[in-house]
Amino acid sequence: MMRRAVVRGRSRPRGGASDVSAPRPFVRDPSFRRSLALFRAFLHEQDDPEACYSLLARDAVDQVEAYDGPVAGRTVLDVGGGGGYFTEEFRRRGANAFLFEPDTAELGARSSDSAVVADGYLLPLRDGVADVTFSSNVLEHVADPETFLSELARVTRPGGLIYVSFTNWLSPWGGHEWAPWHYFGAERARARYLRRTGRPAKHTLGENLFAVHIGSTLRQVRARDDVTVVSARSRYWPFLAEAVVKAPGIREFATWNLLLILRRCPA
Numbered sequence: 001m002m003r004r005a006v007v008r009g010r011s012r013p014r015g016g017a018s019d020v021s022a023p024r025p026f027v028r029d030p031s032f033r034r035s036l037a038l039f040r041a042f043l044h045e046q047d048d049p050e051a052c053y054s055l056l057a058r059d060a061v062d063q064v065e066a067y068d069g070p071v072a073g074r075t076v077l078d079v080g081g082g083g084g085y086f087t088e089e090f091r092r093r094g095a096n097a098f099l100f101e102p103d104t105a106e107l108g109a110r111s112s113d114s115a116v117v118a119d120g121y122l123l124p125l126r127d128g129v130a131d132v133t134f135s136s137n138v139l140e141h142v143a144d145p146e147t148f149l150s151e152l153a154r155v156t157r158p159g160g161l162i163y164v165s166f167t168n169w170l171s172p173w174g175g176h177e178w179a180p181w182h183y184f185g186a187e188r189a190r191a192r193y194l195r196r197t198g199r200p201a202k203h204t205l206g207e208n209l210f211a212v213h214i215g216s217t218l219r220q221v222r223a224r225d226d227v228t229v230v231s232a233r234s235r236y237w238p239f240l241a242e243a244v245v246k247a248p249g250i251r252e253f254a255t256w257n258l259l260l261i262l263r264r265c266p267a
Contacts, residue, residue, distance in 0.1 A: 029237075029238065029239050029240065029241045030236070030237070030238050030241065031238060032238045032239075034059070034238070035236055035237070035238040036238075037055065038055065038056065038059060038236055039236070041055045041056070049083075053083065053085040054085055054089075056085070056136075057085040057086045057088065057089035058089055060086060060089075060134075060136055060163070060165075061086070061089045061090055061093060063163070063235075063259070063261075064132060064134065064161065064163055065093075067161060067230060067231070067261050068132065068161040070093070070094075071090055071093050071094065071095040071097075071132060072093055072094030072095060073094060073095070073096070074095050074096065074131040074132055075095070075096045075097075075098075075129060075130050075131050075132075076090045076095040076096065076097040076098070076130065076131065076132045076133075076134060077097075077098055077100060077123075077125070077129075077130045077132070077133045077134065077155060078090065078097060078098065078099045078100065078134050078135075078136075079100045079120045079123070079133065079134065079135045079138065079152060080100070080101060080102075080120055080135055080136075080138035080141070081099045081100075081101060081134070081136065082101060082103075082106040082107070083106060083107065084099050084107065084115065086099075086134060086136055087099040087115075090134075095132075098115075098116060099115045099116065100115075100116050100118045100120065100123055101115060101116075101117065101118075102117065102118060102119045102120065104117060120135075120138065120142065120148050120151060120152075121142075121144070121147055121148060121151055122151065123151055123154075123155055125155045126155075127154055127155065128154075128155070128156065128157040128158065128160075128264075128267075129155055129157070130155050130156050130157060130160060131156075131157060131160050131161070132156075132160060132161045132162075132163065133152045133153075133155060133156045133160065133161070133162045133163070134162075134163045135148075135152060135162075135163065135164045135165070136163075136165050137165060137166055137167060137257070138164075138166065139164060139165075139166035139212055139217075140166045140167050140168070140169070140174075140209060140210055140212045141208055141209060141210070142210070143210060145210075145212060145217065145220075146220055149164070149220075149221065149224075149227075150226075152164065153224070153226045153227050153262075153264055154226075156264040157264060158264050158265065158266045158267050159263065159264060159266070160263070160264045161230075161261065161262070161263060161264075162227060162260075162261075162262040162263070162264065163259075163260075163261060163262075164259075164260045164262065165235045165257055165258065165259045165260070166212055166217075166257065166258055167256070167257050168212055168213055168214050168217075168252060168255065168257075168258055169182075169210075169211035169212055169213060169252075170183075170213065170252040170253050171252075171253065171255065171256045171257065172253070172256065173256065173257070174211075175189050175203075175209075176202070176203050176209060177193060177201055177202060177203065178190055178192065178193040178201050178203070181193075182205075186204075186205035190204070213252060214245065214251050214252055214255055214258050215248060215251070215252065217258070217260075218232060218245075221260060221262070225265065226264065226265050227262040227263060227264055227265060228262065228263045228265060229260065229261075229262060230261040230262060230263050231259070231260070231261040232245050232258065232259070232260055232261075233245055233258075233259050233261075234254075234255045234256055234257065234258065234259065235256070235257040235258065235259040236256055236257055237254075237255070237256065245258065
């Protein structure tokens with residue numbers, strides 16, 4: 001059954017990998033093979049979600065470990081993790097991982113023993129409880145991203161890692177199931193989706209999907225005094241993953257999905 005308890009206790013920092021003063025790790029750009037595998041899996045998201053999200057979860061935890069070392073023994077919070085694929089992968093690698101999800105309809109069987117029904121704006125946790133706070137493709141679904149990011153930072157211990165990725169509005173996938181027709185207007189894209197599939201789209205702009213942009217998000221994050229930006233990069237792009245994010249205008253289309261690796265500042 002799903003739990004409504006809070007996470008108690010926190011794991012001990014693991015040396016230099018979690019030290020806020022540690023040098024930034026060298027992380028190579030992803031390979032074409034890896035990007036192609038993720039893209040192929042995404043094409044089957046609807047008919048084979050198990051394969052799609054299990055692969056994405058393995059890839060995401062690999063990214064966390066590339067920046068912060070092994071997750072074994074650490075407290076990890078998966079905020080908005082839906083069906084629990086990411087939480088399950090963190091736990092498989094030895095982390096004390098907990099899922100926080102506000103929508104019970106999104107929860108799957110794999111999340112039943114690690115899920116807390118909670119809103120990402122107000123997590124039922126004390127300050128600094130997590131070594132790693134993780135949020136995959138959630139930011140575009142919240143009306144107030146700045147408050148959401150503040151809550152992620154609050155529950156992360158000083159020196160801890162915050163992983164945030166989101167699909168920006170002008171990405172080819174910005175309209176989600178009705179992309180890329182969102183470029184011609186959200187309502188027109190939704191109407192086309194209904195005509196084509198015979199069912200209403202899951203997402204409605206301004207209700208459960210919001211037009212989040214890379215430039216404004218980067219400015220907000222860099223202006224904060226509670227986190228430092230370790231990396232801002234395309235999550236899936238197979239080359240120049242950081243360079244594309246540095247190009248104003250172009251980045252809104254070419255990044256596809258922005259990955260922010262943040263470090264919680266000392267208290």
